[in-house]
Amino acid sequence: QALxxxxxxxxxxxxxxxxxxxxxxxxxNDRKAITAMLRRRLAWVLPWVLxxxxxxxxxxxxxxxxxQPEFIDIGTAPLRVLTLSAALAMLLALGPTWLxxxxxxxxxxxxxxxxxxxxxxxxxxxxxxxxxxxxxxxxAIPTTIAYALFAVLAGGSRATRPRQ
Numbered sequence: 528q529a530l531x532x533x534x535x536x537x538x539x540x541x542x543x544x545x546x547x548x549x550x551x552x553x554x555x556n557d558r559k560a561i562t563a564m565l566r567r568r569l570a571w572v573l574p575w576v577l578x579x580x581x582x583x584x585x586x587x588x589x590x591x592x593x594x595q596p597e598f599i600d601i602g603t604a605p606l607r608v609l610t611l612s613a614a615l616a617m618l619l620a621l622g623p624t625w626l627x628x629x630x631x632x633x634x635x636x637x638x639x640x641x642x643x644x645x646x647x648x649x650x651x652x653x654x655x656x657x658x659x660x661x662x663x664x665x666x667a668i669p670t671t672i673a674y675a676l677f678a679v680l681a682g683g684s685r686a687t688r689p690r691q
Contacts, residue, residue, distance in 0.1 A: 530590070530606065531613040534579040538572055538617040546624045553628045565621070576614040583610040605663035612667030615674060622677030634680060638673050645669040 545568050552560040583590065587603045587610075595602070623635045646669050653661030 530594070531579075531583070531610045534583070534610070535576070535613050535617045538575060538620065541568075542620050542624070545621060549621060549625060550628050553625070568621070569618075572618060576617055580610055580614050583607060601659050605659040608660060608663035608667050612663075612671050615671050619674040619678040622674060622681045625681035626677060629681070631680070635677070638676055642669045642673040 545564060548564050549561065552558075552564065584607055587606050588599050591599045591602050591606065626632065626635050646665055649665035649668060650662060653665050655661070657664065
């Protein structure tokens, strides 16, 4: 997972900039500005994420061969799973921040807590049969679902303004 995280550092680093803008737009209750900001972010994040996913998908064996050749056979599939999951999480990364700015941090904590429980259950269920790929799936499935849920809850019908 460290390798996939390294690929996505530029996205995570710039989310701080977007989070600051998001807070300002939420405070002004400016949905139009939020939409424009999300489009600007997507315009550069999506090509980067697609490039990283493509690189790992088609060159995962080569990448592992450089770093740890003995892991090529067992590590390529988990690397691909983790890269897809990280890419989706990065695309939807502002969801939890948006919820926190709406004073809905408790929702984030509950979803993350449930995500951890599901991850542990899936680790127990998937790892014995599917080994490293099962462990990757145990992380990826609940994480992807959590970030998708954050995005839906954040961008839903509730007002953008934080609760008073």
